[in-house]
Amino acid sequence: MSKPLHIVVIDPHKERAFLIVDGLREEWDYKVTVIGETSGLARKLGELQPDIILIDLENPSRDSFEQIVLALGASERPVAMFVDHSDQQMMRAAIDAGISAYVVDGLRKDRITPVLETAIARFHAFHRMKTELETTKAALAERKTIDRAKGVLMKARGMSEEDAYALLRKTAMDQGRKLSEVADGLVDAAGLLL
Amino acid sequence: MSAPINIGFVPLTDAAPLIIAHEMGFAREEGISLNLSRELNWSTVRDKLGFGILDGAHLLLPLALSLSLGVGPVFCEIDVAMIMNMNGNALVVNHQLANALRVAGCQIGDARSFATTMIKLTSNAPVRIAVPYMDSMHVTMLRHLILRLDKRPEDIFEFHVSSPSAIESLLRSGDVDAFMVGAPWGSKAVENDTGCWMLSSNSIWQGAPEKVLGLRRGWVRENEELGVRLTRAVYRGANWVANRSNASVASEILSRSEYLDMDASLIEYNLRGEVVVNSSGTTIFDPLAIQFDANRIGFPWHSSIGWVAEQNASSWKIDKSVARQLSTECCRTDLYRKALESIYGPVPSANAKLEGSLAELTPVSGSNNPILGPDAFFDGEIYDPA
Numbered sequence: 001m002s003k004p005l006h007i008v009v010i011d012p013h014k015e016r017a018f019l020i021v022d023g024l025r026e027e028w029d030y031k032v033t034v035i036g037e038t039s040g041l042a043r044k045l046g047e048l049q050p051d052i053i054l055i056d057l058e059n060p061s062r063d064s065f066e067q068i069v070l071a072l073g074a075s076e077r078p079v080a081m082f083v084d085h086s087d088q089q090m091m092r093a094a095i096d097a098g099i100s101a102y103v104v105d106g107l108r109k110d111r112i113t114p115v116l117e118t119a120i121a122r123f124h125a126f127h128r129m130k131t132e133l134e135t136t137k138a139a140l141a142e143r144k145t146i147d148r149a150k151g152v153l154m155k156a157r158g159m160s161e162e163d164a165y166a167l168l169r170k171t172a173m174d175q176g177r178k179l180s181e182v183a184d185g186l187v188d189a190a191g192l193l194l
Numbered sequence: 195m196s197a198p199i200n201i202g203f204v205p206l207t208d209a210a211p212l213i214i215a216h217e218m219g220f221a222r223e224e225g226i227s228l229n230l231s232r233e234l235n236w237s238t239v240r241d242k243l244g245f246g247i248l249d250g251a252h253l254l255l256p257l258a259l260s261l262s263l264g265v266g267p268v269f270c271e272i273d274v275a276m277i278m279n280m281n282g283n284a285l286v287v288n289h290q291l292a293n294a295l296r297v298a299g300c301q302i303g304d305a306r307s308f309a310t311t312m313i314k315l316t317s318n319a320p321v322r323i324a325v326p327y328m329d330s331m332h333v334t335m336l337r338h339l340i341l342r343l344d345k346r347p348e349d350i351f352e353f354h355v356s357s358p359s360a361i362e363s364l365l366r367s368g369d370v371d372a373f374m375v376g377a378p379w380g381s382k383a384v385e386n387d388t389g390c391w392m393l394s395s396n397s398i399w400q401g402a403p404e405k406v407l408g409l410r411r412g413w414v415r416e417n418e419e420l421g422v423r424l425t426r427a428v429y430r431g432a433n434w435v436a437n438r439s440n441a442s443v444a445s446e447i448l449s450r451s452e453y454l455d456m457d458a459s460l461i462e463y464n465l466r467g468e469v470v471v472n473s474s475g476t477t478i479f480d481p482l483a484i485q486f487d488a489n490r491i492g493f494p495w496h497s498s499i500g501w502v503a504e505q506n507a508s509s510w511k512i513d514k515s516v517a518r519q520l521s522t523e524c525c526r527t528d529l530y531r532k533a534l535e536s537i538y539g540p541v542p543s544a545n546a547k548l549e550g551s552l553a554e555l556t557p558v559s560g561s562n563n564p565i566l567g568p569d570a571f572f573d574g575e576i577y578d579p580a
Contacts, residue, residue, distance in 0.1 A: 039367065060360040062235040063327060067355040092245045100241065 005107075006031045007115060008050035010038065010065065016126040020054070023122045028114060042068045052112065053102040054119050057095065069102050090116060097123040142180040149183035152190045196420060198229035202239045202251035204326075205232060205454045206358055207377040207464040208279040208405045209252045210444060211486060215431030217447050224423035232452065235357045236327040243410055244268035249417075250424070252278060253408035256329040259503050262411075262524050263517065265510035266329065271411035273526045274499060275425040275533075276492045277403040278432060282464070282484035283332055283395035284380025287372040288365055291321065292390035302471075303478075305397040305572040309339045312350055320352040324364050324373035327355060332374040334505050335398045342573055365389050376404070377484050378460040380470075385460065387473035394469055396482045401549060401569025403491075403498050404484075414529070421526075425533035432488035441465040482568070489540050490555075490565055494525040497546040497579040498569075518579075540564035549577040 007030050011017040017034045024030050033048055035041070038061040045053070045068065053069065055062055090113065094101060097120045103112055146168065153164035172182045203209040215221050216228045231248060233239045236257060242248040243261065258272040285308070287295065294315055301307035312321070325332040337347040356364050361373045362383040372389070373380075384391045395402060407428050414421045435444050441462050449458035463470055464484050468477035485491055503521035507514040527545050534541050542560035552567030571577075 039369075057238045057241075058234060060234045060357045063237050063355045063357045064360070064364075066237050067328070088245065092247065095241055095245050095247055100238070 004029045004031050005051045005111060005115065006033070006049065008033045008035060008045070008048055008053045010035045010041075010053065010055040010059065010061075012036050012038075012059065013056070013126070015129075016056075016123070019126055020119055020122045023118045024115065027118070030115070038065065041065060042071070045069070051104045051107055052115055054115075055100055055102070056123075057098045057100050062100070066102075094120055098127070099123050142183075145180055145183045145187055149186045152186055156190075196226050198227045199417075199420060199424060200229045200231060200247065200249045201424075202231045202233050202242055202248045204234065204236060204239065204252065204358060205456075206252075206282075206379070206405075207448065207454070207461055207484065208282050208486075209453070210435045210448055210465070211278045211428045211432035211488070212252050212407070213431075213448060213453055214435050214444060215427040218431065218434060220427040220430040220434070221424070224427045226420060226423050226427065228424075230452075234359055236330075240266070240268050240270075243272070243408075244270045246410070246412070248410070249413040250275075250407065250409035252405050254327055254330045255403050255406050255499065255502055256331060256334055256506055257327060258406055258408040259499070259506065259517075259521050259524060260329040260510060261408075263503075263510065263512065263520050265512060272408040272524060273411050273414050273421075273529065274494045274524045275407045275409055275421060275526050275529050276429060276432075276488065276494055277498075278405045278407055278428065278486075278488075278492075280404055280485040280491045281394065281396040281400070281402050281482065282377045282404050283335075283374050284377065284384075284391060284469070285372065285374045285393035285395075286365065286380050286383050286389040287321075287392050288368075288389050291315075291371050292392070295392070300392075302392055303394070303397060305339060305393060306343075308393050309343055309350075313340075313343065313345055316350045320348065320350055321372055322352045322354055322370040324354045324356045324361050324370040324375075326358050326361065326375060328353065328509070329506065331395065331402055331404055331502070334502055335395055335402060336374065338505055339398050339572065342575065362386070362388050377464040378454070378456070381460045381463060382456070384470045385473055385475065391469070391471045394480060394483045396480070397572060399550070399569070399571050400482055401498065401552070401567070403495075403502070406494070409526075414526075418529075421529055422533045425529055426537065429488045429492055429533060429539065430537075432486045432492060435465065436486040436488070438466055490567075492530065493542060493564075494527055494530055495545065495547060495549075496522045496525050496527070497549050497577070499525050500546070500579055501549055501577050534562075538562050542566070546579045549579070550574070551576050 009017050009020050021032045024032050099119055150164040153159050172179045203212055221228050239251050258274055260266045261270045262272045295311050298311045300311035340347040340350050354370050358375050358379045361375045364370045365373055366388050383389045409421055444465055445458040445462035448454050448461050467479055467481040469480050469483050470477050499521050500518040503517040504514045507517035531541050540562040542558050542564045550571040552569045554568050555565050556567045557565050
């Protein structure tokens, strides 16, 4: 039995980091460490001696980090970027998902592949969650403006809620615009007039 | 309309020709559509090119070369279709170093004075300076500046790497003493009073190519006609950006969250040739600080690109002549000429020239009256590629 792989995940997004850690621990016996704060990274990595490092491609510190990893490799232990250049498909999938992996040289491919597969799946899952959240947020914000626009109409023209909504909808349809845009315009204009 | 071309860019003012080509319809006019992909790190641009996720990118010239030569972690041959801009990098130092430089008599804005004063101040230890990537014009020019004064660059500068958007935070936290970065990130740090402006890169070399339109050679091989149209669209975008009466509109577009995601006013300074020199917002007018005028600077010269390759040869551990020869293969002067032919754009008849020999705007031989220059080095050096 070889000793468990030590995987370091560098990610300032707590939720995503946990998602990855859970995924990695679910099926395999890995030691996983999360680094959220990138200051003092050189020292931390030197102490942790990881076998595999995973970092988000969007992390603004990735370039700094890469210099540190390469420096560690030169002085202490060899580090190869990417698993194996023959495995183009897997690396492409990783980059598409927004993840990059740095792997200690000499690590066998069959030990790396499941780690990357899990990380890729979790990155995609996180992305879906984020999209959902943002869409919901936008929808809520839209609803808020529409509610305010209705309020303006009800107050200024003594309309019922139902009539105010119908008027907004009709205006939007007549002008070929989104309901939220018409509401936005009305709220803005009301702000100037009242 | 063809399938969208996937092009990467890093949020910097000099991505403008590409963004404008897309936003102002120059690409559409060519019957092409662009899928612009915003990347914070140069290593990510590099990897995405290497794995064929991007067809091309707004690229640091030395990175285009190291990718093509296979001297970095990723090997991917890149064709340089055009120079997108000249210069645009600012050197900013923390307040302590700025004071030390002033006390030691450094003339701010003057490359030679800066270098000689730095040599004095670093007799014990080098200063820590952040740069966006090691294969960059930033490192190339700082090393050259010191080498020309017969000193070893590593005795003066200890290079740290940071993406442009994160570089100011490194200076603020004290992890580095200085940084050199592309516009508008230098102006931003100066305006925030995080550091003091010392130098614009054009004070080292007026004719320094900075970002290029780099296309994967494999992609160009299969899509040459698209490559020509893309080059023409970016060429027209660059000329549009160079026109100062477009500065307000261009900076508004660039400031959007999908592009630079920052205050338009700093970008507008860059596009108007104004350099922010202190935190109270004082600017100096320096039209060479960042240049987009593709009519004058767009041509991918064998000589200027070869100069950059030679300068980096030792850090890439290859022979100078090999570096230069391989870099020549990257210069798609043929593609550029083809792109400009149909619109009667100015192109020189030569592929190489003496670098550093033009003190002012100078007409040269070619079609449609090409005008070049100025391109002087700080010490009057003339580089003869022959």
